[in-house]
Each structure stands twice: as structure tokens, then as C-alpha cells.
Amino acid sequence: MFKGLEVVEKLIQDLERDELLLDYVLSETVIRVDTTEILLLIYLPNSVRIEDELHKKTVHLDIDILNNSYKKVLQRLRGLFGKGERLYARHTVVARVDKQVVSEFLDEYHLNMPLKGKYRYGLFHDGELVSVAVFSGGRIMREIHEEFRSFELLRFCHKADYLVIGGISKLLKAFIKDFKPNDIMTYSDRDWSQGVSLQKIGFVSEGTTEPNHFYIKNGKRLTYLDNKEKYDYIVTNRGSFKMKLYL
Secondary structure, three states: OOOOOHHHHHHHHHHHHOOOEEEEEEOOOEEEEEEOOEEEEEEOOOOOOOOOOOOOEEEEEEHHHHHHOHHHHHHHHHHHOOOOEEEEHHHOEEEEOOHHHHHHHHHHHOOOOOOOOOEEEEEEEOOEEEEEEEEOOOEEOOOOOOOOEEEEEEEEEEOOOEEEEOHHHHHHHHHHHHHOOOEEEEEEEOOOOOOHHHHOOOOEEEEEOOOOEEEEEOOEEEOOOOOOOOOOEEEEOOOEEEEEEEO
């Protein structure tokens, strides 16, 4: 049943082990995995995105990402289920973090490529780095006011198997105290999120971005190709929510 899709079979087994799986259905282009908390749609080559279901949070996942980043995908899914050691941010210490340390942390735990940004903050528990946030430098928005400064939250993630309750709020507060921005914007991947968690801490939606296109070649994801370079197929995601925190 899972010929050529061993990684999907592994995911099904892991979800069953954690007692999270309800059912799954295979088709030629999409594998529908129904779990206790979310609907997971796994897209095979040459498939198109399906609309979210209203009754359950929907996650859209391409097979190339599952193949190349299985451990990260599984840990992120487990986080959505509330699986992991619960750690409250009030029991952590916030501090600035070296760019190399953050780069290695993101490379290990974040699904997207690491970004060093300009300012990096982390949460430490008993000396162990458990969360990081990466911010851009400030941008003067003269169309609003000559002293209006806007920053971007570029990356945020926790260490695998941790649920750091209030972690993003504590990191934001530290950054705001140090740099006093007028607003902070960020993007929330619509394949994984409806932006709800950011809205709970004060962010508002400023609309959505256009979908991104990726070239898949030999199972690897590329953002661009040379003019004559060949590829196997194209993946088109659902774009992102543009979120902004006004201060």
C-alpha cells in the first residue's frame, strides 16, 4: 500500500504509536491523514492544494519536505498535539545569543533555512537553550512618521520535545524593551497555520502573500533554476499571513 512512500508509512506508524491517528486515505495525488487534533494533507508530486476544512485545523505538507526533514516534521506535529515537556517561560532566562549558536539551533529544529538576522534572543532553562527568536534590523517608515521604526520577526522555534509556554511573548518583550520598535511584523506559513497563536498575543492580520513556487529536482527543493536547467515538478504552497504587532 505504501510502495515508494515508506516515509508516509513511518509517519502513520509514529502517529499510531502516540495514539493520535484516527484514519487515513490514499489517492493518486493526496494522502489524507485524519488525527485526533488536525487533518494532515500530504501532497504527492504534481498535486494541487485542497481547501482547509472548517471543522478541524488543517496542515498541508509536501512529500519532499517529509522525505528530507522527517524528524523536524514529526516534532512540529507533536507540538501541535501538545506532546512534549511543558516548560513555562517564567522559569527561563532571556538573553542575547551568538549568531552561530542560533544558526545551528535553527538548522536542527526549524523547517525553513536558518536566518541570522541582526538581533538574536534565546530562552535558557538551567543553562540549556530551549527557544530562539531572530529579528531584522529596523526600517524607517517615513510614510508613517520620520521616526517610525518597523522590525521583522524572522524566525522563532523551540527545541524539539519542549513546549515553552509563553516563550514567544517573553522573547518579544525583551526585544521591545531593548529597541522600542513602533511595530513588529512577521509571516505565518498558511500551510501550517491560521495565525491564531500570533493573534492571541496581539498580532493582527494584514492580509496574505501570494503563493510561493518551488522546483523539485531529484527530491530536493529549489527556489530558482538556471534558464535551461530541468526539474521534475513544481510545488506551489498557500502563501503566508502577514501579521503585525502594533506598539
